[in-house]
Amino acid sequence: MRVFKKLFYVLLMLPMACIDPYEVEVGEGEQLLTIEGMITTQPGRQVIRLTRSATYGSVFEGLIRPVTGATVIVRDDLGNVVFLAESANDRGAYFTPENFAAQLGRSYTLQIQTPDGTVYTSFPEKVNAVPEINNLSVQTVRIPVEGELNDRSGVQLIAEINDPVDENNFYFWRNGPSVYVLETRPDLFTPRPSDANPSRDPQPKPCCIACFRSEQVSNQSIFIANDDNFNGLTTRIPVAFIEDDGLRFVKTYRVDVRQMSISQEAYRFLRLVKQQTEISGSVFDPPPASIRGNMINLENPEEVVLGYFIVGAETVRRIYIDQNDLTFRQNKAIIPDDCREVPGAQVAPPADWNP
Structure with a gap:
């Protein structure tokens, strides 16, 4: 009788050992362009950082990638153009000339052309x-x-x-x-x-x-x-x-x-970011969402571009x-x-x- 019971349990476990694991293939998330940086009235080398980050991925590594080889310029409302140079030691970081400073009362626009030819631009930001x-x-x-x-x-x-x-x-x-x-x-x-x-x-x-x-x-x-x-x-x-x-x-x-x-628009953006970062995890928190900045793709305005190009006067x-x-x-x-x-x-x- 004991031998029969042992044989019964062995036969019961055999089908379980033959089950193949189900592999879920998750496609890589959309690569979102992210802008990080600002220019101010304080003279010095000012930096704009460009990265691409995925919303999700099947392998959770390397999701934030620097955007290299882009053309980055800052243009004011008088037509003056400043080219930003990419750092040789800091990939994806683009710097203004050493003594660059925004001018009070001027409006500035950031323009980016990525290596694949896609052009992005910000809305003008005025220096108050x-x-x-x-x-x-x-x-x-x-x-x-x-x-x-x-x-x-x-x-x-x-x-x-x-x-x-x-x-x-x-x-x-x-x-x-x-x-x-x-x-x-x-x-x-x-x-x-x-x-x-x-x-x-x-x-x-x-x-x-x-x-x-x-x-x-x-x-x-x-x-x-x-x-x-x-x-x-x-x-x-x-x-x-x-x-x-x-x-x-x-x-x-x-x-x-x-x-x-x-600007008022930059303040609204930062306020939304602040609200998202201070979510406590309770049921009363607002649902997290992508916060769009002031950058757009000229050929595809519906593309989500993260970050905000901030311009302003600064005192220390x-x-x-x-x-x-x-x-x-x-x-x-x-x-x-x-x-x-x-x-x-x-x-x-x-x-x-x-x-």
Whole structure:
């Protein structure tokens, strides 16, 4: 009887072992042209990045591809044309001449011809004046994290501006380059064990403990505003958030805040992007959707082109943040090595370091 039962189970499992897996073939998604970049009134090499990204694919790798070999120009409303040159080291990045700057009151159009001959153009964007930042102040922010004992924290920067009267203004803030005093622990340096050096004991380095580290920190959110509620008034408004990673605010931190005037259409685009990026995952969130920018295919206007060519006047305000300006700080992070080994770090301070 037991032998019969065993034979029955073996026969029952045989058909299951012969089932072939069903292979689903998913076609590659549409390659969408994406524009990333802006030009402002601040002189310097300004960049436009071109990529193509798929909406989906059967193999989830390499979905973002730089667009190389394109012809990229910026044209103003007077007919002046500036050609952007592709970087030899940064594929898909196209740079203006070194001292290029947009002019106040002018309108600019971005035109792109891809290697296959397709021509894209933006709608004109006008450069409107931007007020100065009167002052920048610091506010410490703590962010509770569900399931964690320690809060996230960082510095929120508050700008004071005098908004112009009798005109509708739209603002966009972003972080410029930053520098801070980096402290490490070369006395704790322990090399990776190897046949030539099997020891696991610390082997202290004689130098160096303190360096100046340069970095480009993106904002944790998109900071934009219109002056519907403060037209013609002096106002204070959050313009940046810099997270405390246990290294940045140990001593002194310096950052440049860039305030930019943008068009109403650019503001609407950035507001939609902000809403999409801040979706919380609840049932009350709006459904995600492709947000069209101001670029079109001249031969096929229905083609979806992602991104937005932003143009505007820009002003910059620098602030030095001392460790004592924070009311809460993260525990100091430990890097057991010479501070010069950290990317972006050097012993000498920048020539314009003046806390």
